[in-house]
Amino acid sequence: MKKTIAAVGASLLALSAQGAFAQSSVTLYGLVDTSVRYLTNANSNNDGQVAMGEGVETPSRFGLKGTEDLGGGTSAIFKLENQFQLWSGKLDNSNNTLFQRNAYVGLSNNQYGTLTFGRQQTPFFDEMGNTYDPMTVGDYWQDSWVYNPVGPFLFTNSSVKYTGQFGGLHVEGMYGFGGVAGSVGENSMYGLTASYDVGPLSADVGFQQNDVSGKKFNIVNVSAVYTFTQSLKLLAGWLHSQDNTGLADVDMQQSGAPTLARVSPNRIDDSFYVGSTWQVTPPLALTFAGYYDHARNAATLGGSLGAGVNYSATVLAEYSLSKRTEVYGTVDFTRGNGAFLADYPGRNNQTGVAIGLRNLF
Template sequence: MKKTTAALGAALLAISAQSAFAQSSVTLYGIVDTSIRYLTNANKANDSEVQMGVGPITGSRWGLKGQEDLGGGLSAVFRLENGFNLWNGQLASSNTLFNRMAYVGLQSNQYGALTFGRQNTPLFDQLGNVFDPLTVGNFDQDSWLPGALGYGLRSNNSVKYDGHFGGLEVEAMYAFGGVAGSVGASNMYGVTAAYSFGPFSFDAGYQQNSDLHNNKYRVANVSGVYQIGPVKAMAGWLYGQDNTGIVDLYMGASGSPAANFAAPVTNTNRIDNGLYAGAVWQVTAPLTLTAAYYYDHASNALNPDGATLSTGIRYSAVLLAEYSLSKRTEVYGTVDFTRGTGAATADFPGRNNQTGVAVGLRNIF
């Protein structure tokens, strides 16, 4: 009898363990992507270069994400995501393993998700997933005002809410600054509201980042998408007001005066008005074409001397073709041109324009 009871208990325990396992999941995923790129006016001498580097829209990464069913439509979730440079095997961010995302939280089927850790900002989520034709491009020459957000695209020490209510999605985030004696220093908060109905999607949002001295960088955005058969048309506007000096630094291409400024110049009240338009066309099942145009008008922008201020205009035009060899593997090619005038010449290492041509290979797992 004791043996029978013990055997039954062991069987029930095994069934319970299998049931618990069935309600939990952990997924390994990632993207392996690199391109070979030709770029004009790549240094002060206006020499051209050919270089292997990041892809135009997706950086290489690997990650783990998990979910555990807690019952009643509630789940525990986590995500750990690391970016790396395929061409040299290094971490995308020095001494930071999970530089892209590292969070844990609770998710409700009815009320949305509440997560804690290092996370994408609501602004980055919406532009990257829906409203920017290049999902916030990686090349310096393709980047526009979101690229200048720099640290504002992701935040450490953050609490984030993401809720879906029919066609409405609301995201809100607050990041603790962690500076003794000042609640506002180095903190961040932002909110977006996106609504979809039929072929239309709209998004509006606001974000504020503070530096260690409580100087502010504020961004407001309005964006829209319209699906016309196999074509998605996109357009939007970003308004930025910066007193942290980070925009002057982050708008600069590699080797430019802006990228080499010794430190941010604060309290200049730089104002940016960024406009964009683009389209993504699914030509055939394997072939996708993307065209994008970005424009930014900046006032109180830092000149190449790093000391005086003036107005600057910068614009970029990009064409991207992607061809799927399978469900997981794509080849692509891209051509882009960018030019700047006035204070925007600080963003270029030589002449005030650059042309890039790249081909690449992407595998998704």
């Protein structure tokens, strides 16, 4: 009798577990992407370089994401996402962080939005990477340099983040805890974005502030996308940043650039961009992007502080071999003067040509 009761109890437990699992899901996902690229003026001798490296838009990554239905339109969610170098197999960061891109847990409600906790992308990065930048915040220096000052602040540790959708209004807010005893604000961050869709027009405004040992980095952005047809979009925006941390001068430099004699305590950048995406045929997509930045009070090669202008143009062609696999080719040109001379390893201009292959899983 005891054995019978135990068997029935085990069966009921198994059935209840199956019911619970049926309302939960865990997904393994990712993408692998690499390219072969030729770049002019790649060192101080102005030599050309051919190298295999990251993809033009999407660094290789894999992750796990899960959801559990709690009832009443509410779900528990989590996400763990790693970034790595496909061509070397190494983690794509210098501090050996396993889940560099995301590591969070939270609750999501169909009506009230989503609240998550952990290491996460900032609202600024969400909006620019997903919607408003024509290159989705690209990976080559020559088509992502305009974002380099905010680059160290695109992800935030120990953060709480809210995301909500109310009709055509999309809002995101984040606060990152500094964790410094005796100072709530030190090493903290906060960011806010609000975007609104009206017919073919989508516009976004955002602000982010990061504290680094008591010094501030701020960025304001205004962006827009206009959809002419289902296959043709025009994108444009303005970014204004002010850096008191001294990091922007160094982070703006590309690999091989000369060592700076000093950094600015108050660098200011005003950047503008314009671009378009065009789905020419079902398998073929073209992207055009142009970036311009005027820097003030920035570090120069001579050790003083001054102004400078940098600009770049990129053309990207992507051809889908299937729903998950595509080949692409890209050409870009970049040129700078004034303070931006400190960001080039050789001459003040570069041309890059690359071909690549991307697969999603």
